[in-house]
Amino acid sequence: MQQKQLRLELVEALESASPYRYKHHSKGQIFQVIGSDLEEVRALVGFALLQISNIVIALSVLIPKLASFDKTIFIALTPVLISFILFSFIVASNRKFYRQTQDLQGEVQNFIIESYLGKKTIKNFHAEKSFIDLFKKNSMDELINFYKAGKRVAVSIPLVPTGVGLSLIWGAYIIFQKDLGATSLILFSGFVFLFLEPMMFLSWIGVVFTRSSGAWARVKELVNDLQSVSEMEKEILKDGALKIDGPYTEFKLPYWKQEVVLNTKNGCSTIIVGETGVGKTELLLKAAELLKGNGHLISYVAQDPYLYNGSIIENLELGNNFDEKKLDLAYELLSIFGLSFLASSRETLFSLVVGEDGKRLSGGQAKRVALVKSLLSESEYIIWDDPFSSVDVVLEKEIYDKLHELKLLEGKTLILTGHRYTTVAMCEHIILIEKESGVVETTNNKEIFKDSKIYAHFEKQLV
Template identity: 50%
Template sequence: MKNRLQYTLKQLLFHQLIEFFPYYIGAFICLYATHWIQSHLPFLAKELADIVETGVDKIDTWKFFALAIGIIIFRTSSRLLFFYPARVLQKDLRVELLEKLEGATPLRYRKHSDGQLFQILQMDMEQLRALIGFALLQVGNIIVALIVLIPKMVAFNPQMINTLVPMVISFIIFTIIVSRNKNMFKKGQDQQGEVQNVIIETYAGKKTIKNYHSEEDFITWFKNFSWRELTTFYKAGIGVGISIPLLPLGIGLSLIYGGHIVYQQDLGASSLIVFSGFIFLFLEPIMFLSWIGVVFARSYGSWERLKGLVHDLAEETFEEKLYLEKNPIHSKKEDEVLRLNIQFWEDQIDLHFPKNDWSVLVGKTGHGKTYILTQIADILKLQKRDISYVSQDPYLYNDTVENNIFLGQEITEERRDQAFALLKLFGLDYLAGSKEALLQMQVGEKGKRLSGGQAKRLAIVRSLMADVDIYIWDDPFSSVDLILEKQIISELRNWAPLVDKTVILSSHRLSTVRASDYCFYLEKNEGIKEEGIIQDLLQPEKETYEYFKQQMV
């Protein structure tokens, strides 16, 4: 795939023109045909005015109808030929950025909030599409208009070309003023992303509008932040607001100047109609072209934000360098034990996970088990290992159960049967009356049609169907009762696709620990208090035994 995200904005525009050259040639031909047809309208209008003056009863209007049809066809075609490449570019940029996001560890984009990522993937991409589609169209529009209309004006009356000077001057001043606001536009887009992030986090966390509105302190803060965002956008728009009147002023001065020439040379009212027609034909490209300054300013801000994210995704973080320094990449075939050096609070600890076994991390709540699992996932991803990680709060897409399980993988009937068997094992089959109904069931936005426990179990099914070498699960069975947990683990321990795989999980349950092979007992200030095979650590003289003593009772 082409690496468009490494280009500068100018390079992006150049490569876009080269890649879709036939489309743009076709578009320019359609624009030329449009303006060539339109250039006849002022003369036809003059002819019509002369005919009316002579008092003719019957006027042949077929020419006007034919010209109207031609304008509609070529004008519409020119826009389609410009807009389609812009849509393709928008799609390609999004796919490239998503691939970079997926290939990078979360450490690299942690300073970009959900709202900022949404702003870049949605709003900034839309802004770039507007630049490629709308702005390039209007640049072509004005170029072709000048090529077609100026010779016609000169042929009609050479002095009329001077009447365009006020329009051109007003456009230049407008463009200069607007271009100075590009940094302010970027700042406004940054603040808009933060406001979006606040909304996303609040509604996702509170779940209900009632709770959202009951937090008065938050509402006050949100108002203040929104006001700062609106103020920034207002400041960015001041230059545009002040300079916009320059455009109709320039057009008005051009009309007055042309009227003066018609009067001085005694060309007659019909000549004024011709001149006014030319001004009208220049009006559309000039008015739209004036907004190109706004589009370029905003697109510049969008591209800078996008490039900032791309830079962060390509830049190796301090933590990644430390992880790889402490955990150099080894050949998978040589590893009978998965050896990792992990930061645990203020210290570094060594964790050795037996290959093809179930290893469990235990310890008191808040002592760092989740952080360790996150580090393990980051390190193994940097080592290009084949892993699947399920957090305590996994994400589900607003799609069917089946699509949430396979996530773009090839779906065969055999794999569907396998997925359904796992759904039954995890007690999710009661959600629908049949296999087909269950797999096609919509889970809702972020899985809101499922309970937290159901969503977690669905995520584990998704993990199992990924068929990877190493599974990392954060407290996977906390949402099921002991009887169902026993059934699940018993089946999974004998499930053929999982027999030769390594499973690393955390748990607070003795039942989960007993079903595992190896255990690490962790404590915040001491690191690894004990480690070993389960049968040894559950002997009365062991500290792990003391930790679980109450559960044994």
């Protein structure tokens, strides 16, 4: 139960934190922390700490019994103590290998996740030599580190039983020298064997603690990053970066090695265009971060949005409060976005399971589900990254016309990116950016003349 609560708290922290805070943690590493690392920590709490309490109880009984027998016999327990210390030292030296193993496990997880996201099928990706080479190298490094750690444990495990054996021999010798008799030997050997189980438990607790300490360090690193304001956040959220003046919102954003100023019209649609790779997506992310950091409600849909492994309606309801009117609107939007054909009725469409990351839908269908969810939110700013790349121009126009007909964008500011002129033609405000120059032209869709840079940009693209 505690493990489940920790996972939920960590997921909530990830959801509420800026992406810039955990940007250097790959998806695989985050998956490893939430999954395996917290499992290791649970093992420490559930097994190790419980066994320590059992050992304390056992020793509280054994030591007084042994002391009442003959105090000089205590010296015979020295080999047990030395063997335990040696075992603990060897196991503790494994920490770096366990940590490296955990880091590499995260990288292997990331290869699997990224290969699936990239190709939507592990089978196809296995045919690519680059993936095989990287996967084999990281998997082998993981196994080597795990072997190094396991080898030390395997070598050190016999130390404790050996220490017990030496203590028995030494104790027998003392009993023989003092002529304490066979009864004393039987009692002493019984006490020593009773010590063996707690010692072995302590030894394994050392192994669990060593593995768990590495896992806990990884959990703490992620938590610390989530709680620490990143340098990019400081740069984005500086004073005066966001200015809302009448019908316009002004964004001052870091862009490559310069600062750009984006002016968007409130309650209207603004599209950012430019060559592939100039940083349109990054500008959208920074604009979203700036708005969110200043307390504005936003809804952001990435180029490749994530859907949870649940039904369509469960994904739509996540973070929203739905009544019957909202359910009607949800179904209407699904129909507008060309998704109603997926099922024969409203109920079966709502209950359709999309799979983890929407793998049971096509990429375009999954994206349209995310766009519907965005429109159902109560956000004042809607930010879409290339929303219509997966639909044809006919459906694109139908969607846009219907959204305006239903007044779903009324009073909301839509900021998006796009590559097609058809998308630009539907937006009221247009911004053209270039990597070297930043914002090179800002205009509305009725002022795209032949001598404008936006016209030249799309003319070049079409040719």
